[in-house]
Amino acid sequence: MARPVVAIVGRPNVGKSTIFNRLIGDRLAIVEDKPGITRDRIYGISDWNGKSFSVIDTGGIELDGDDLMMKSIRMQAELAIEEADVIVFMCDAKSGITLADEEVAQMLFRSGKPIVLAINKVDNIKKIEDTYEFYSLGFGDPIGISGSHGTGIGDLLDAVVNNLPELVEEEYDDDVIKVALIGRPNVGKSSLVNAILGEERVIVSDVPGTTRDAIDTPFERDGQRYVIIDTAGMRKRGKVYENTEKYSVMRAMKAIERADVVLMVLNIEEGIIEQDKHIAGYAYEAGKASVFVVNKWDVVEKDDKTMKNFETKIRDHFLFMTYAPIVFLSALTKQRLQKLLPVVQHVAQQHALRVPTHVLNDVVSDAVASNAPPTDKGRRLRINYATQVATKPPTFVIFANDPDMMHFSYERYLENKIRAAFNFEGTPIRIFTRRKSDES
Numbered sequence: 001m002a003r004p005v006v007a008i009v010g011r012p013n014v015g016k017s018t019i020f021n022r023l024i025g026d027r028l029a030i031v032e033d034k035p036g037i038t039r040d041r042i043y044g045i046s047d048w049n050g051k052s053f054s055v056i057d058t059g060g061i062e063l064d065g066d067d068l069m070m071k072s073i074r075m076q077a078e079l080a081i082e083e084a085d086v087i088v089f090m091c092d093a094k095s096g097i098t099l100a101d102e103e104v105a106q107m108l109f110r111s112g113k114p115i116v117l118a119i120n121k122v123d124n125i126k127k128i129e130d131t132y133e134f135y136s137l138g139f140g141d142p143i144g145i146s147g148s149h150g151t152g153i154g155d156l157l158d159a160v161v162n163n164l165p166e167l168v169e170e171e172y173d174d175d176v177i178k179v180a181l182i183g184r185p186n187v188g189k190s191s192l193v194n195a196i197l198g199e200e201r202v203i204v205s206d207v208p209g210t211t212r213d214a215i216d217t218p219f220e221r222d223g224q225r226y227v228i229i230d231t232a233g234m235r236k237r238g239k240v241y242e243n244t245e246k247y248s249v250m251r252a253m254k255a256i257e258r259a260d261v262v263l264m265v266l267n268i269e270e271g272i273i274e275q276d277k278h279i280a281g282y283a284y285e286a287g288k289a290s291v292f293v294v295n296k297w298d299v300v301e302k303d304d305k306t307m308k309n310f311e312t313k314i315r316d317h318f319l320f321m322t323y324a325p326i327v328f329l330s331a332l333t334k335q336r337l338q339k340l341l342p343v344v345q346h347v348a349q350q351h352a353l354r355v356p357t358h359v360l361n362d363v364v365s366d367a368v369a370s371n372a373p374p375t376d377k378g379r380r381l382r383i384n385y386a387t388q389v390a391t392k393p394p395t396f397v398i399f400a401n402d403p404d405m406m407h408f409s410y411e412r413y414l415e416n417k418i419r420a421a422f423n424f425e426g427t428p429i430r431i432f433t434r435r436k437s438d439e440s
C-alpha cells in the first residue's frame with residue numbers, strides 16, 4: 001500500500017529542517033546505524049498513531065540569480081502542491097506574517113490540498129495569542145510549535161495524520177509484479193522500458209495509476225504478469241523545479257511506494273552520486289525488493305575484470321543494499337537483456353517469501369548455539385522463539401527476555417544466518433525483538 005507524502009514548505013530559516021528531524025526522529029535512529037545511508041537526509045518515513053507517511057523538506061532549493069528567496073519558495077510550493085498529499089506550511093511566530101508567507105499562502109490556498117499551518121519558534125513569543133494573526137491566512141487553527149523545545153509536535157502530527165488521504169485499494173492483482181525504474185536523467189530508463197516491451201513505442205498506455213499523472217504499462221512475459229509503474233513520470237520535463245533533486249526524489253519516492261521491485265538504473269561511467277544513494281536508501285527504508293541495473297554495457301571497454309570492478313564499486317557505495325543483485329545490460333543493443341526479467345521475478349518471489357516457523361526456529365537456535373547472544377552486567381540475552389510476521393518485506397519478530405539487550409551486531413549476525421538459510425536475495429528483511437510475554 002503506497003505511503004502518502006507530506007511536504008514541509010516555508011521561508012528559509014523558519015525551522016523546516018529542525019521540524020523535519022523531529023518528525024522522523026525515532027525512525028532516523030533505527031536507520032542510521034545501517035552503514036552507508038547518508039546523513040544529509042531529504043526525506044524520512046514517520047509513523048504516528050499507526051499511520052505511516054513519508055516526509056520531505058522542500059526547502060533549500062538552490063537557484064542562481066536575483067530575487068532568489070521568492071523564486072525558490074514559490075518553487076517549493078509548486079513542487080509540494082504537485083506531489084504531496086498533505087502540506088505543512090511553516091511560519092515564524094516572532095516575525096509574524098510576511099509578504100512571502102502571504103504569497104505562498106495564496107498558492108497553497110488555490111491548490112485545494114490539505115494544508116496544516118504550523119507556527120514555529122513559539123518559545124520566542126510571550127503568549128500564544130500572538131499566533132492568532134495567522135488565522136487570517138485562512139487555513140484554520142495555527143498550530144504553535146517549537147522545534148528547538150519539542151513542544152506542539154504531537155499536535156502537529158495529529159493534524160497531519162487527520163488530513164492524510166484514505167488508503168486507496170490496491171490497483172493490481174496480487175500476482176502482478178509491479179516494477180519501478182529509477183535513475184538519473186539519461187541513464188536509459190525509457191530505452192530500457194522499450195527494450196523490455198520489445199518494440200519501439202511511445203510510452204503511454206491507458207492504465208492510469210491512482211497517483212495523479214501516473215501512467216502504468218502492463219505486459220506479460222512467460223506467463224508472468226508485470227506492470228511498469230509511472231512510465232509517464234519518467235518522461236516529465238519542463239517546469240523549472242523538475243530539474244531539482246527534491247523533485248526527482250519525490251517522484252521516485254512515489255513510484256517506489258507503489259512498486260514491489262525497484263530497478264535502480266545506473267550509469268556507472270558517470271559515477272554514483274548522492275542522489276542515487278538517496279533513492280536507493282528510500283527503496284531500502286520502504287522495504288522494497290531492489291535490483292541494480294548497469295545499462296549501456298555496450299559502450300564499456302571490457303576485459304575479464306570489468307564486471308567485477310563495477311560490482312565492487314556498487315557494493316562500496318551501497319553498503320546497506322548488499323542483498324540486491326546486479327544486472328549488466330544494454331537497452332540499445334539488447335545485449336544481456338534476457339537476464340533481467342528472470343531476476344525481477346526471482347527477487348519478487350523472495351520479497352513475498354514466507355518461511356515455515358519450525359525451520360526458522362531451527363536456524364535461529366543453531367545460530368544462538370554457535371554464537372552466544374550478548375551479555376550485559378552479568379545477564380545474557382535469551383532468545384525464546386522467532387516467527388515471521390509479514391512478507392513484502394519479510395519481517396521477523398524475535399521474542400526474548402530483554403529486547404534492550406539485543407545488540408545491533410547480533411541482530412546483523414542473525415540476519416546473515418537467516419539469509420544463509422533462506423536466501424532472501426534482492427529484498428531487505430526486518431527483524432524486531434520483543435519481550436516474551438510472561439504467560440507464554
Ligand SMILES: Nc1nc2c(ncn2[C@@H]2O[C@H](COP(=O)(O)OP(=O)(O)OP(=O)(O)O)[C@@H](O)[C@H]2O)c(=O)[nH]1
Nearest residue numbers: 011012013014015016017018059060121146147148
Ligand atoms: N528559537 C527557536 N529557534 C528555532 C526553532 N526551530 C528552529 N530554530 C532555529 O532556526 C534556525 C533555522 O532552522 P532550520 O531548521 O535550519 O530552518 P529551515 O527552515 O530549514 O531553513 P532553510 O534550510 O534555510 O530553508 C536555526 O538556527 C534553528 O536552530 C524553534 O522552535 N525556536
Ligand SMILES: Nc1nc2c(ncn2[C@@H]2O[C@H](COP(=O)(O)OP(=O)(O)OP(=O)(O)O)[C@@H](O)[C@H]2O)c(=O)[nH]1
Nearest residue numbers: 185186187188189190191234295296299330331332
Ligand atoms: N550506448 C547506449 N546508449 C543508450 C543505452 N540505453 C539508452 N541509451 C541512450 O541514452 C540516452 C538516454 O536514454 P533514455 O532512455 O531517454 O534515458 P532516460 O533515463 O529515460 O532519460 P530521461 O527521460 O531523461 O529520464 C539516449 O540517447 C539513448 O539512446 C544503451 O544501452 N547503450
